[in-house]
Amino acid sequence: MDRTAAEVFQQIYQDNGWRSTESVSGWGSELQNTAQLIRELPPLLRRLGVTSLLDVPCGDFNWMRHVDLVGLDYTGADIVPGLVAANQQAWATAHRRFVHLDLLRDPLPGAELILCRDCLFHFSHADVFRALQQFARTPARYLLTTTFTYRSWPRNADIVTGQWTPINLEMPPYCLDPPRALLIEGSHETISYGTDTPPVPMHDRCLGLWDMDAVRTRLMRPFP
Ligand SMILES: C[S@@+](CC[C@H](N)C(=O)[O-])C[C@H]1O[C@@H](n2cnc3c(N)ncnc32)[C@H](O)[C@@H]1O
Numbered sequence: 001m002d003r004t005a006a007e008v009f010q011q012i013y014q015d016n017g018w019r020s021t022e023s024v025s026g027w028g029s030e031l032q033n034t035a036q037l038i039r040e041l042p043p044l045l046r047r048l049g050v051t052s053l054l055d056v057p058c059g060d061f062n063w064m065r066h067v068d069l070v071g072l073d074y075t076g077a078d079i080v081p082g083l084v085a086a087n088q089q090a091w092a093t094a095h096r097r098f099v100h101l102d103l104l105r106d107p108l109p110g111a112e113l114i115l116c117r118d119c120l121f122h123f124s125h126a127d128v129f130r131a132l133q134q135f136a137r138t139p140a141r142y143l144l145t146t147t148f149t150y151r152s153w154p155r156n157a158d159i160v161t162g163q164w165t166p167i168n169l170e171m172p173p174y175c176l177d178p179p180r181a182l183l184i185e186g187s188h189e190t191i192s193y194g195t196d197t198p199p200v201p202m203h204d205r206c207l208g209l210w211d212m213d214a215v216r217t218r219l220m221r222p223f224p
Contacts, residue, residue: 005127006079006102008162013080024083025059027189028118028205034063036186037207042068044183044209045113048142054111056103057119061087069096075109077101104130113142117207121146121167125158128167128174129223136216143215145169147208149182166191169208173224176215179208 003011012018018026027033045053051072055064058076060083074096078084087098099109103119104127114135120128135143148155148166156172157165169176184206190199 003162005104005161009079010082012162013083023060023062025062025118028185028187029059029062031063031066033185033187033189037183038063038066040183044144044181045072048113048209050112050142052111053113053115054109054138054140055115055117056101056108057116058087058098059083059118061091061098065091073111075099075111077103077109079103103134108134108138110139112140113144114138114140114212115207116143116145118146120169122162122164123159124161125156125173125224127161129219132215133219136212136219138212140212143210143212144183144207145210147179147206148202148204149206149208150204166202166205174218175221176208176210176218179210180214181209183207183209 013024016024018024020027020030022031023029053069053072054075054077056077058064058078061076064076072095076087076098078098078100079102081100084098084100092098101108108114116131116135120131123131146167147169149168155166155168156174159165167174170178187202187205189202189205191202192199
């Protein structure tokens with residue numbers, strides 16, 4: 001029987017399925033792989049004049065807790081209730097809250113910028129488009145989300161939601177415009193494609209910034 005996305009990610013959380021000893025959100029959320037984001041995200045938000053941020057999914061807030069969020073209204077959201085409850089207990093403040101929701105189905109809280117890091121690459125094509133539609137329905141002005149900028153192969157495989165594949169959002173079937181800015185993550189991770197080939201570094205792991213209107217325009221064209 002097919003498991004729901006909620007069950008899949010709940011199981012990953014319970015089993016520490018991404019196998020990091022530092023973060024249940026996986027190696028990509030460790031501090032050694034997010035140091036550049038921690039440094040570069042606040043100046044980007046300031047340049048954009050953004051005062052509210054929806055971080056969906058927020059995972060365990062492992063690296064975001066080190067980001068300077070002063071002056072920002074922050075909402076973190078995730079599909080795993082235990083993660084949200086633990087974050088709320090440990091990290092909530094007057095301007096920071098954590099909510100439980102399924103970004104594919106539930107109404108999303110309003111914010112000027114939606115950060116969706118390390119999530120769409122766990123989704124099937126249909127769910128990536130479902131997520132983009134959900135984001136586009138909000139009043140957000142910007143989308144900041146994971147994209148692998150020079151990955152030509154393998155990428156954008158149509159996986160079952162819960163697995164992962166590197167995605168390049170400029171390439172089919174997504175075909176977003178080039179991002180208006182990139183935060184290069186400086187990841188130390190590698191990806192293995194089997195025993196025949198050596199592990200490939202993830203140097204091209206980035207957060208791409210899109211005007212939400214560009215996403216809305218893309219969604220007016222056909223998609224699978
Ligand atoms: C790899 S972690 C990334 C977390 C965080 N963005 C970070 O950079 O550390 C992926 C997260 O996506 C959450 N997730 C998966 N599907 C979701 C959905 N439909 N709605 C909300 N959260 C979801 C999982 O529970 C998990 O916490």
